[in-house]
Amino acid sequence: MISIKNLHASVDGKEILRGLNLEVKAGEVHAIMGPNGSGKSTLASVLAGKENYEVTAGEVTFNGKDLLDLSPENRAREGIFLAFQYPVEIPGVSNINFLKTAINEIRTYKNLPPIEPKAFLAMVKEKQKLVELDGKLTGRSVNEGFSGGEKKRNEIFQMAMLEPTLAILDETDSGLDIDALRIVANGVNQLRDPKRSFILVTHYQRLLDYIVPDFVHVLYNGRIVKSGPKELALELEEKGYDWLKSESVEA
Amino acid sequence: MNATETLTFKEKLLVHFEQQLPTLNGDTTLRRDAALRFAAIGFPNRKTEDYKYINPEAVLKSGFGFRTEMMRGVTANDIKEFTLVKGAVVIVIINGIYNEELSITDHLGQGITVLGISEAMNSNEVAKQHYGKYAKSIADPFIALNTALNNGGVFIHIEKKVSNKVPIQILNISDNEVASFFQPRNLIVSEEFSEAIVIESYESIGPVKSFTNGVTEVFVAANAKLDHYRLQTEGDAAQQINTLNAAVCGNSLYNTYTFTLGGHFVRNNLNILFTEKNGEAHLYGLYPLTGSQIVDNHTVVDHAVPNCMSNELYKGVVNEKATAVFNGKIFVREDAQKTNAYQTNRNILLSDDASVYTKPQLEIYADDVKCSHGTSTGKVNEDAMFYLQARGIGKESARALLIRAFAEEVVDQVKIEELREYIDCRIDRILK
Numbered sequence: 001m002i003s004i005k006n007l008h009a010s011v012d013g014k015e016i017l018r019g020l021n022l023e024v025k026a027g028e029v030h031a032i033m034g035p036n037g038s039g040k041s042t043l044a045s046v047l048a049g050k051e052n053y054e055v056t057a058g059e060v061t062f063n064g065k066d067l068l069d070l071s072p073e074n075r076a077r078e079g080i081f082l083a084f085q086y087p088v089e090i091p092g093v094s095n096i097n098f099l100k101t102a103i104n105e106i107r108t109y110k111n112l113p114p115i116e117p118k119a120f121l122a123m124v125k126e127k128q129k130l131v132e133l134d135g136k137l138t139g140r141s142v143n144e145g146f147s148g149g150e151k152k153r154n155e156i157f158q159m160a161m162l163e164p165t166l167a168i169l170d171e172t173d174s175g176l177d178i179d180a181l182r183i184v185a186n187g188v189n190q191l192r193d194p195k196r197s198f199i200l201v202t203h204y205q206r207l208l209d210y211i212v213p214d215f216v217h218v219l220y221n222g223r224i225v226k227s228g229p230k231e232l233a234l235e236l237e238e239k240g241y242d243w244l245k246s247e248s249v250e251a
Numbered sequence: 252m253n254a255t256e257t258l259t260f261k262e263k264l265l266v267h268f269e270q271q272l273p274t275l276n277g278d279t280t281l282r283r284d285a286a287l288r289f290a291a292i293g294f295p296n297r298k299t300e301d302y303k304y305i306n307p308e309a310v311l312k313s314g315f316g317f318r319t320e321m322m323r324g325v326t327a328n329d330i331k332e333f334t335l336v337k338g339a340v341v342i343v344i345i346n347g348i349y350n351e352e353l354s355i356t357d358h359l360g361q362g363i364t365v366l367g368i369s370e371a372m373n374s375n376e377v378a379k380q381h382y383g384k385y386a387k388s389i390a391d392p393f394i395a396l397n398t399a400l401n402n403g404g405v406f407i408h409i410e411k412k413v414s415n416k417v418p419i420q421i422l423n424i425s426d427n428e429v430a431s432f433f434q435p436r437n438l439i440v441s442e443e444f445s446e447a448i449v450i451e452s453y454e455s456i457g458p459v460k461s462f463t464n465g466v467t468e469v470f471v472a473a474n475a476k477l478d479h480y481r482l483q484t485e486g487d488a489a490q491q492i493n494t495l496n497a498a499v500c501g502n503s504l505y506n507t508y509t510f511t512l513g514g515h516f517v518r519n520n521l522n523i524l525f526t527e528k529n530g531e532a533h534l535y536g537l538y539p540l541t542g543s544q545i546v547d548n549h550t551v552v553d554h555a556v557p558n559c560m561s562n563e564l565y566k567g568v569v570n571e572k573a574t575a576v577f578n579g580k581i582f583v584r585e586d587a588q589k590t591n592a593y594q595t596n597r598n599i600l601l602s603d604d605a606s607v608y609t610k611p612q613l614e615i616y617a618d619d620v621k622c623s624h625g626t627s628t629g630k631v632n633e634d635a636m637f638y639l640q641a642r643g644i645g646k647e648s649a650r651a652l653l654i655r656a657f658a659e660e661v662v663d664q665v666k667i668e669e670l671r672e673y674i675d676c677r678i679d680r681i682l683k
Contacts, residue, residue: 048641051633076643088638092656101652102642109643141656142638158642 001026001197002166007058009046015056016042018222024166027194031208031233032201034219035241040201041085043219044170048082049075062166077109081164083155085171090142096124098142099161106162127160131187149180156187168199173207185210205237218244260311261293267317268399275402277372285388285398292392304576304608305547310490310516315432315462319346322428322457325353330422333454335482336669339418345426347433347463348403362413368436371406378406381440385468386496391520393492397466401436407449414446418667421451425461425489437467441475448478450670453514455485462490469497469505473527476504478666483511484677487542490516501527508665511538511546512677521550525559536565537661539681540573547576554587563594566661568654568682570601576608583615583622590617594624599631599657654682
């Protein structure tokens with residue numbers, strides 16, 4: 001699905017990612033954990049193609065294509081979805097209009113005709129149930145006046161609508177109370193599929209109680225310093241990150 | 252060689268005035284005083300504070316005559332095409348002159364009078380009573396000039412308790428043979444407890460330059476309601492100075508919507524004066540500009556009395572080499588306690604060659620008031636751009652979506668769906 005090799009990336013001349021390697025296969029769920037400032041969100045942004053992140057070395061192959069060569073919109077059209085840590089409010093653009101535009105641009109890219117209005121509305125109805133999103137919210141401007149929980153649910157709703165092959169969730173659990181977390185996780189779990197992969201970027205183990213990963217990686221200083229099965233997350237919860245910091249310094 | 256060719260445009264105007272005066276209707280003394288006033292102050296130039304960023308004198312220097320003959324000839328079909336709302340009353344003004352023949356007044360409701368301004372000044376007592384009260388020659392050279400020379404335009408009188416939901420469109424068309432200077436003058440009087448919708452629209456036909464110096468006076472009596480739309484959709488050869496002065500009385504509501512969607516040089520002077528308590532006014536403006544357009548909106552809201560409310564929202568999208576100016580003055584006089592006055596001006600710059608000059612000016616002399624103002628000028632929000640792109644929407648469509656959304660905040664205020672759709676259509680055409 002995606003293969004990241006020796007990835008180096010900088011923001012404003014400061015190197016954040018320093019030789020990151022990661023391999024995600026179809027259907028797998030990978031959790032990326034790590035202390036603040038380790039480069040977790042940078043990885044998510046670089047994969048989605050945010051402009052002010054400069055890749056200085058390394059390569060990323062996504063389904064055989066050079067991902068770093070693609071514009072953000074073409075990455076999305078190829079099947080990458082980033083659930084934002086801070087979803088942007090866009091007054092004046094309705095959720096529905098926004099989603100329809102997105103779906104149709106993706107379909108055009110794939111040489112498909114525009115979606116039938118009826119099919120689109122049926123899809124909206126079905127998918128918003130997935131994250132228990134109020135029908136009224138989908139009619140409003142994108143994220144405008146949404147609560148923190150509603151914004152995160154809207155991200156998962158969009159993911160369900162766009163049906164990506166690789167979903168990157170950037171701290172989707174942050175700012176969520178336990179009920180909202182359960183709803184969001186439930187939505188994600190229903191979208192798990194042998195053909196769809198997930199990268200969960202998270203600071204806390206809590207999310208992983210609900211979305212159980214296949215692999216857990218610890219990111220520190222822009223590099224993955226430890227990988228393991230889901231139990232690694234529990235160990236991190238117990239011991240914190242300090243033991244790994246000293247380990248990586250020794251290494 | 253014609254002797255007048257060595258004269259400045261100002262001098263030509265004064266000669267023209269003397270020649271025209273015997274043929275002009277209305278109060279001759281008022282016209283003479285206005286001409287004297289104009290003779291004394293002349294055209295503003297770059298040193299005139301209120302005309303600092305635009306220079307009407309430079310535009311006028313290139314030479315404009317006073318002929319009002321049509322070049323192509325406006326047809327009934329044109330009128331149909333320029334009619335903005337189905338079933339509306341359409342008052343046609345061509346080259347600054349009221350054209351009764353082409354006007355469509357079948358749907359004019361009872362209790363509403365429409366007369367050419369010249370005729371009204373001869374025969375209508377209400378017109379005589381209000382004319383020249385709200386737009387005074389002393390305030391501005393262009394008002395003085397219009398007061399001296401106007402012989403076109405219309406008087407609209409909405410009688411007491413008349414509620415009229417059929418929009419009255421004042422359709423101004425420039426279709427001139429030679430470069431010409433027009434002076435239409437309108438007067439709208441909404442009596443107590445009346446309700447009406449007026450749409451002023453400005454169109455131009457053909458490539459010949461025109462300069463329209465229009466003045467509209469509005470009186471909104473106590474407990475009356477008036478929605479006043481202005482759609483400026485002239486072509487590149489058209490220049491315009493548009494003065495709208497309104498007096499708003501007690502418990503009345505006056506809404507203005509100014510959409511500048513065309514014209515090479517447009518200056519709007521919008522002055523609203525509250526004369527009695529509990530008046531309310533909303534001022535909305537939108538100017539999406541391209542090419543080398545110069546559009547200047549000067550607004551003044553004068554809270555001369557207590558307990559009034561004004562709310563102003565002007566937005567601009569400025570592309571290519573266009574220039575936008577916004578100057579919003581709010582006066583809250585010493586006695587005007589419990590005033591609520593809000594003002595917002597936001598601009599998006601789409602090119603490095605585009606310019607925006609924005610200046611809010613609040614002068615508050617009362618202490619128990621709620622006033623706020625905010626201005627911003629910037630580029631399209633990059634975070635929002637990335638968010639849309641990350642969902643598969645291409646850069647160009649993402650930008651268009653965001654600009655459209657920015658403009659919609661103003662377009663949404665328009666209460667007539669047909670008009671909203673028309674404006675959206677024009678905006679799309681401009682932004683393409």
